[in-house]
Amino acid sequence: MKSRTAVVLTVLCAATALTACGDDEPAPKGEQVPVTATDTSCEVTTTLFTPGTVTFTVTNRGEQATGVYVYGREGEKFTKMVGEVADVPPGRTGDLRATLATGTYEVACKPGRQGDGVRTRITVTDDGAVASAAAETEYDxxxxxxxxxxxxxxxxxxxxxxxxxxxxxxxxxxxxxxxxxxxxxxxxxxxxxxxxxxxxxxxxxxxxxxxxxxxxxxxxxxxxxxxxxxxx
The missing domain is CATH 2.60.40.420 (Cupredoxins -  blue copper proteins)
Structure with a gap:
């Protein structure tokens, strides 16, 4: 079968509870997923995950300090915060750790740490599947x-x-x-x-x-x- 030349990133995580980061006892970092934030965009390298602990490694390439958050669904909206890194200065990197159960979430980058932010939808499923936000992705x-x-x-x-x-x-x-x-x-x-x-x-x-x-x-x-x- 034919394939395209890019990388599909598989994220394998361990736990299944849904919690916010910042507990007294640090949880294992799990897999690291790059996130690139600018003043107008929020690019998450991988948009489909298996359940467990994920560390989003946020690089701020914008001109303003940014906050990055993971929101779960409450009713029809994504307003339940399950993880955050509240302040990533321009040119710096910060880690956001969240433990994700199956379901749909949004990753929000908030330039100036205000408003609803620029959002990217992610999905967590316990059946093997993988997606990449790269323009080219390997497939059969x-x-x-x-x-x-x-x-x-x-x-x-x-x-x-x-x-x-x-x-x-x-x-x-x-x-x-x-x-x-x-x-x-x-x-x-x-x-x-x-x-x-x-x-x-x-x-x-x-x-x-x-x-x-x-x-x-x-x-x-x-x-x-x-x-x-x-x-x-």
Whole structure:
């Protein structure tokens, strides 16, 4: 199978509780994930994780001091802080440690340490899958998915192998934002990908166990659409 020339970063972590950093007894640092903050951007090298302790190593390349935070979901918004490094001066580096359970989070870089910040969505899943924010990412096969009206094309009849890395490339031809979820045979979320109206999005996932996986698409005010992905 063909591959692209870049690096897929796999993050393996140990614990499963959800806590904020800064406890009296320091937890193990776990894997280090680079984050580059500027006055207008917040680039997290890896956007898909397994549960456990992660150390985000923040480099501030902006002109202002920045604070970087990890927020969990509270209702429909990401407002529950689970980790922070409150002050990283320009040109300096700081560590943010957080222990992440399965779910979706946002990493927020706040130039000037004010406001909601510039945010990057990350996903934590306990089934082997990996994604990189790099422009080029190694993968075995590209899967082109098109969303149009209430239909989802590009997945039906697709057969893959355990461990195969798929580049999911989504084109949203609808007038509303759509979120694509990849669920493993146990129904657990492995990947989450949001495509804006008339927009595109892509990520790379490494498939785990054999069985029938599900690609599901949801949007506000419209019925969800699903297709099967057979892994064998």
């Amino acid at each position: 096969r590209a899967v082109t998915i098109e969303l149009s009206g209430d239909t989802l094309t590009g997945v039906d009849g697709l057969i893959a192998e355990p461990g195969e890395k798929l580049a999911l490339k989504v084109t949203n031809k609808t007038a509303g934002a759509r979120t694509l979820y990849l669920l493993n045979p146990d129904g657990k979320r492995v990947a989450e990908l949001k495509a804006e109206p008339s927009g595109t999005a892509e990520t790379v996932v490494a498939l785990g166990a054999a069985g029938t996986w599900t690609v599901k698409v949801k949007g506000d005010g419209v019925p969800s659409v699903s297709e099967r992905l057979v892994v064998r």
